Amino acid sequence: MSKEIYLDNAATTEMDPLVLRAMLPFLKEGYGNASSPHALGQKAKTAIEKARNIIAKSISADPSEIVFTSGGTESNNFAIKGIAFQNKDKGNHIITTKIEHPSVLNVYKWLENQGFKISYIETDKYGFISSKELDKAITKKTILVSIIHGQNEFGTIQDLETLGKVCKKHDVYFHTDACQSYTKTDINVKKQAVDLITLNAHKIHGPKGVGVLYVRKGTRIMTWQHGGGQEIDRRSGTENVAGIVGFGRAVELGLNKNHIKAMRKLKNILIKELIKIPRVKINGPRDERGLPNIVNAVFLGIEGEAIVGLLDMENIYAATGSACSSNKLEPNPALLAIGLMPQEVNGTVRFSLSRFNTEKEIEKLLNKLPGIVEKLRKFSPF
Ligand SMILES: Cc1ncc(COP(=O)(O)O)c(C=O)c1O
Structure with a gap:
């Protein structure tokens, strides 16, 4: 494994x-x-x-x-x-x-x-x-x-x-x-x-x-x-x-500025590649006004839950809503508050990085993700 x-x-x-x-x-x-x-x-x-x-x-x-x-x-x-x-x-x-x-x-x-x-x-x-x-x-x-x-x-x-x-x-x-x-x-x-x-x-x-x-x-x-x-x-x-x-x-x-730099570098790589996938939208600021470690993306037309589930089978762990409220079925209120439609909220995945993540790990994610999205879109009624 x-x-x-x-x-x-x-x-x-x-x-x-x-x-x-x-x-x-x-x-x-x-x-x-x-x-x-x-x-x-x-x-x-x-x-x-x-x-x-x-x-x-x-x-x-x-x-x-x-x-x-x-x-x-x-x-x-x-x-x-x-x-x-x-x-x-x-x-x-x-x-x-x-x-x-x-x-x-x-x-x-x-x-x-x-x-x-x-x-x-x-x-x-x-x-x-x-x-x-x-x-x-x-x-x-x-x-x-x-x-x-x-x-x-x-x-x-x-x-x-x-x-x-x-x-x-x-x-x-x-x-x-x-x-x-x-x-x-x-x-x-x-x-x-x-x-x-x-x-x-x-x-x-x-x-x-x-x-x-x-x-x-x-x-x-x-x-x-x-x-x-x-x-x-x-x-x-x-x-x-x-x-x-x-x-x-x-x-x-x-407390080390190098950790921040390293996370932001990975974040930028991830965003750059994510937006190449058709119908993907990034939530929140992409620049320095956003945390260096959080990437939140909407995959239009598919369920975030399904993406996270298929990533899980590859031993890649990401999230849909906040962990503290993910057992609730209603769409995440913070995402609704920044103007997302409920169906967009359903298509959301959060990738959050740490100073322990590596470029190789992001590469592995990016090798798997487009295929997963394509597969799910084939089954999507939208
Ligand atoms: C922004 C924010 N506030 C508060 C909490 C709750 O903290 P704790 O898990 O230590 O109770 C969390 C954890 O998910 C959080 O992300």
Whole structure:
């Protein structure tokens, strides 16, 4: 059987062996509880603080502004609900977009039943939010703006600096979900007026089940998880020491402009060849305003599911919708939001790359794909 080719890195990534190596001592002999005052506990605490420093530095934040969580979903829930409930006295209006991850959109569905009003601003056909539209949407009751940084289906990178300035002008909190963009484009809380940032480890060759919420100093946010007072009382629970150590190591290994260049090179090769296949359309920006690792293509007239299924038989793994919602049958709302027709959404495949992919792998994909498309089109009623 040929070696598998993994092109679903926006769903999750393979753990870097060096990350695993850094984690293992904390799953074995270094099993101490970071709250214990004895040497074993303090060793765990020191390791957590080292990871906190690495992550803080990577976004130009202060270590005290980094809160470890169980992942992107928890960080998004914490940020949005935490701001909403702590700032109810100021207003009940929140602004977001239709291209957010389900771990954001489903929080809003719940908040709507709790008396909050949510506005969804439109994007252009590439998935960009206009700062003018955002400016117009903010009212006296607005307490939070939450906009995804790197979109998980088609890779659009929002201009946080410009959007953040609008939020600052109106004195409104600004949250961004940066799970997909972290280490793939710059995040700098000194330049970008973002108050809360969601990050996670498993999209950057780290372990699953660990994330971060960056919370700017002075932000009024409600604590959700009460208990032993860990994470300066903002998120109680015995820390996932090995996971946090792995996250820190993944950031150290991932922050390298050469990785970005290498992924973008593969992305460009892939797009150049994909558009040679008849009736193929690329979604999202193809230039530097898109993530270096996501290629989202519509194969008109055929089902993305069928393409992904036939690729799977060749040990090539790609995706149709977002992994987090692919068990749902309705067309992906983010793709509808950038103007795709439902039948186009059905014909969509997402190829997401990582720094571990090679040109040879892309060549193999491109050797198989035109034949698969041709075969499926023969059976297509469209
Ligand atoms: C943009 C985005 N936000 C949040 C999440 C959820 O993160 P986690 O899987 O760590 O809960 C994901 C993962 O699919 C994601 O792509």
